[in-house]
Amino acid sequence: MAKPRSKAPTKSIDIFCKQCQQPLFKYKKGGKGALVKCFKERITKDFTVTPCVCPNCDAVFARETLIRGAPAYKFIGGKVWFK
Template sequence: MAKPNKKGPSRTVDVFCAKCKAQLFKYRKGGKGALIKCFKERIVEDNTKIPCTCPECGQIFARDTLVRGAPAFKMVGGKVTFK
């Protein structure tokens, strides 16, 4: 399968923890659907100290996986919100 576009979309969204509302990262998201996965190469600004864990409350919000041969975070349903 094809790898995701490295440059990606120009629209950035802020991703927050659903529990404590701490900002996790800024992400270049394409489309208008839900946030299911985040490709690591599209993350603009990362505020997490430990990958996939909220820096404020310590909640695990994603799993580290490979999607179409590219490293990505697969979001756990209901653990993150974005604007």
Template sequence: MAKPNKKGPTQTVEIACAKCRTLLFKYRKGGKGALIKCFKERIVTDYTHTPCTCPQCDQIFARDTLVRGAPAFKFVGGKVTMK
């Protein structure tokens, strides 16, 4: 399978914790669909201290996986919101 485009889209979105509204990532997202996964190479700014854990409420919001051969975070349903 093909890897995701490294340059990726130019539009950035802010990903926040759904429980405490703490900002987690600034991410270059492509398309209009729901937020299911987040490729690590497209993360512009990372506000988390430990991977996949909210820095404020310590809730686990994602799993560390490989998607199409590229490292990514796969989000748990309902744990994150996108602005």
């Protein structure tokens, strides 16, 4: 299966915890679709202390996984939002 594009997209988004509005990541997102997964290589700024756990409210918002051979976070539905 194909790997994600090596060149990062130009559009940058901020990802927040839905429960406490704490910023989690700054991320280079490609496309217009929903935020389902987040490739680790595209994260430009990481505000979390432990992976997949909100530093403010300790809510688990994602799971670590491999997608197309690249390490990524797969978000749990309704736990995060972005702008």
